Amino acid sequence: MLPDPRPVRAFLDPKHIDFAARVAEFAAREIAPLPAPADDPAARVQAKEILTRLGSGGWLAPIGDQDWRSCCLVREALGAASPLADAVFALQALGTLPIMMGSTDDLAARWLTAALQGRAMGGFAMTEPEAGSDVAAMATTARRDGAFYVLDGVKTLISNAGIADYYAVYAVTDRSKGTKGITCFVVPADTPGCRFIRPLILSSPHPLGDMAFESCRIPAGQRLGAEGEGYRLGLATLDRLRPTVGAAACGMASRALSEALDHATARKQFGKPLADFQLVQEKLSRMATDLTAARLLVYRAAWEKDHGAERITLEAGMAKAFATEAAQRIIDDAVQILGGRGVLADHPVDRLYRSVRALRIYEGTTEIQHLVISGQLLKQHRGES
Numbered sequence: 267m268l269p270d271p272r273p274v275r276a277f278l279d280p281k282h283i284d285f286a287a288r289v290a291e292f293a294a295r296e297i298a299p300l301p302a303p304a305d306d307p308a309a310r311v312q313a314k315e316i317l318t319r320l321g322s323g324g325w326l327a328p329i330g331d332q333d334w335r336s337c338c339l340v341r342e343a344l345g346a347a348s349p350l351a352d353a354v355f356a357l358q359a360l361g362t363l364p365i366m367m368g369s370t371d372d373l374a375a376r377w378l379t380a381a382l383q384g385r386a387m388g389g390f391a392m393t394e395p396e397a398g399s400d401v402a403a404m405a406t407t408a409r410r411d412g413a414f415y416v417l418d419g420v421k422t423l424i425s426n427a428g429i430a431d432y433y434a435v436y437a438v439t440d441r442s443k444g445t446k447g448i449t450c451f452v453v454p455a456d457t458p459g460c461r462f463i464r465p466l467i468l469s470s471p472h473p474l475g476d477m478a479f480e481s482c483r484i485p486a487g488q489r490l491g492a493e494g495e496g497y498r499l500g501l502a503t504l505d506r507l508r509p510t511v512g513a514a515a516c517g518m519a520s521r522a523l524s525e526a527l528d529h530a531t532a533r534k535q536f537g538k539p540l541a542d543f544q545l546v547q548e549k550l551s552r553m554a555t556d557l558t559a560a561r562l563l564v565y566r567a568a569w570e571k572d573h574g575a576e577r578i579t580l581e582a583g584m585a586k587a588f589a590t591e592a593a594q595r596i597i598d599d600a601v602q603i604l605g606g607r608g609v610l611a612d613h614p615v616d617r618l619y620r621s622v623r624a625l626r627i628y629e630g631t632t633e634i635q636h637l638v639i640s641g642q643l644l645k646q647h648r649g650e651s
């Protein structure tokens with residue numbers, strides 16, 4: 267059931283092989299047995315419980331170490347065991363990375379240690395009702411007022427909304443400067459004016475919701491980086507984390523492939539196992555080939571970052587777009603091989619089918635990844651980089 271590091275070992279160090287076995291064992295022992303949450307309130311409670319387990323077990327440490335291959339290994343193992351656990355890990359990375367890259371010592375001392383030990387839950391508040399893929403269209407403002415900033419606006423589709431202890435919030439400080447007028451701030455959830463509006467219910471367990479910032483006054487020291495650096499900080503965060511989204515997709519897909527193999531070898535129709543039929547074999551072959559190709563792209567991108575590449579925009583875009591699309595096809599084929607059992611709500615493959623869909627949308631849709639990839643390609647072709 268658990269992802270095997272051997273096909274991608276060319277991109278791993280010996281320490282990663284050992285780490286992969288340990289995180290897989292943790293995920294099988296402490297995460298996979300957790301019951302599927304019955305509803306959104308139960309998912310919110312379980313997300314907090316998972317964060318505690320990830321933190322106390324030291325599994326959030328690769329985020330602090332910026333060891334991207336280990337982050338991918340964690341997300342593969344969690345994706346296979348519990349997509350909710352994967353989302354908890356992902357948000358901890360999204361919520362802490364802007365602080366690591368842009369914070370003052372005070373902010374780091376207050377939030378980083380707690381976040382990386384699983385004692386404080388992070389959130390990442392960029393998307394707005396009228397600003398999804400087009401981040402620059404954001405309407406939330408941050409107005410300087412002496413030693414403070416005053417934030418006003420609404421954010422939507424925010425993971426951990428309502429349960430996070432703090433949010434990395436993106437807001438416009440100077441509209442005339444376009445993307446160079448966006449700034450990022452750390453907003454503790456208990457700040458007056460920071461309000462959880464409502465939950466948004468996903469088809470798979472994932473705490474999500476809308477947040478409002480209403481005359482929300484925060485000390486200027488809670489700004490991350492300089493004024494106008496928020497967009498760059500956001501993109502740098504996504505550059506580093508997109509390969510890990512691909513890794514989560516690979517974890518979900520390897521679990522689905524494993525379920526499909528179990529079923530195809532056990533289930534008999536027309537007097538023999540499904541696995542003896544060539545049409546089923548062709549599906550299994552495509553699933554395994556796509557999965558291996560996806561994992562190679564994911565670990566190639568993470569390897570580049572771990573080896574000092576300043577930017578991995580192209581590699582990260584390819585890894586996220588290919589792996590999430592491939593995982594969707596693999597999981598769909600697994601459902602088909604399972605037949606009617608594959609669409610029963612409590613079957614792991616049906617849960618994966620519902621969970622993997624969002625990965626093609628969040629942290630930049632597949633279409634946006636293709637714009638990014640072709641943009642880089644054309645730049646290289648024209649000798650502009």
Ligand SMILES: Cc1cc2nc3c(=O)[nH]c(=O)nc-3n(C[C@H](O)[C@H](O)[C@H](O)COP(=O)(O)OP(=O)(O)OC[C@H]3O[C@@H](n4cnc5c(N)ncnc54)[C@H](O)[C@@H]3O)c2cc1C
Binds near residue numbers: 397425
């Ligand atoms: C489960 C989940 C969790 C999320 N968590 C967070 C979070 O924690 N924080 C956060 O800030 N956001 C979060 N998001 C929001 C996510 O980042 C956005 O949904 C995503 O960026 C797309 O924005 P949108 O939904 O407004 O779609 P839109 O931008 O409106 O896009 C709709 C469609 O149009 C396509 N499209 C848009 N522009 C172009 C173009 N130029 N060319 C071709 N096609 C285009 C898109 O690819 C997509 O298919 C989350 C979303 C989901 C589903």
